[in-house]
Amino acid sequence: MKTIRKYFLCLVVMILVCHTGKAYAVQRVVTSHIISDVWYENIFLIADKVDGMATKNFTVQVGGGVDSVGGELLYNFPNWYNSKFAPKLFYEDINSDGLKEIIVALISGAGSGVSTKEIHVLNQLHDPYRRYEEAPVESINDAVKRFVKMEQNGNEIAIQIGKKKYLVDYLKFGYYTPVDRPGVGSIEDYKPENGVLYGYTTVFVSIPEASIGSLKVKYHWDGKMYKAESVTFSEA
Template sequence: MIRKISASCLLLLMLFLHLEMAYASERVVLLSVPSDIWYKRVYLIADKKSWMDFENFTVQIGDRGEIVYHFPNWYHGKYDPVLYYEDINGDRLEDVIVVLNNDRAGIGTSLKDIHILNQIQDPFLRYKEVPVEPTDLTMSRLVKLERHGNIVIILADKEEYKIDISKYHFTNSRKPYLGMDTIEYSIENGTLNGTVNAYVVRDDSVYGGLLGHLTIEYFWDGKMYKAKSITFKQNEPEKIRNTSVSPIEETN
């Protein structure tokens, strides 16, 4: 009886491991960009390691698989990835832009990984991965934060913005900071943009009160996508709701 139970357990264990291995090697198409022209269809393919972990990426251009680029070091976890196929450097050739969520990043590191494949001007429609200026370098180069009493001063691209934080009703507000780990990327009118939120530390020095957001506009300088300009938009303070109750009028 003991031998039969052991054999059954061993069989179940082998079946479980087989299913795990099969699931770990599942190849999926995460995203695609449709087109009426077959060689302009773009596919983002990866190994599905779990319900939220994806590794070993491939970017395929066209339905026939003639143009395929492998990126074994890319990683994505949680939330949704983003895939664009647009010209963002002004050469009239569509570029591939992939935004992944790196929830394994350390503290102070961006949770968004952006990868750009610039299309090269040649008969073979080749692509080349090019860098984007790191967010921390952009902020140190173009943004400064100061606080004087209740006034927070944001100097963005030589433009000065003054914010009275007393209007926000933050509890125990302290040092202002930029949430560079939560940068969001988007493309508008053929231009790559990045959005970084500006906060002030409040309460227990962990939670941040939102002051507004900085929008970075990137351009292609021939070697990388670099910040061209930064603008700030203030978040309107929420009005305190009037919780007082009006007295009930006496009726005759």
């Protein structure tokens, strides 16, 4: 089975690049993929390779290669851009409708102590034919602004989330010279867990490496968008 899947993936790449009989100015590559036991649930994330490890002009392909029986669904997203490393790809029902969503986490920024993400969710619909439609997602930063208040008083960081208040002494981490107020956003991640979409970000006191903990954002589908419904803090 693994050998067949590897062959199938290579075949898809060759078809996508060569089926027109023309040479591309850029190289089309499969950046991420999910191979299922049924061909119509194979998911391929395809993009143009830019300088280094960056990719752009994404296509989400649902189903087998272009010659598969029944064809496949293609969704083009020319404005998607991934700066470094492979995007994360998930296929999971996160709105409790019994249909799996395609979740794509692109890397919007990467460097020393920095890893920011850009989340895209394609809701699966049957009306009556199967299709996917991109749904808006509230950003981690916007969710934190709505739910979290952070203040610095001397060497103590106060994090207020609703009625819950966390007090963290940053001196115990060995950070003796914080230069800014506590902040978030330089290190982010998104992933589904047990049918729920979560976002993560690090709380830091001066630079991204000076972490005192992390915030976990829980999302829910409100019928129009994936909106944060709660945030929790975990001390490092």
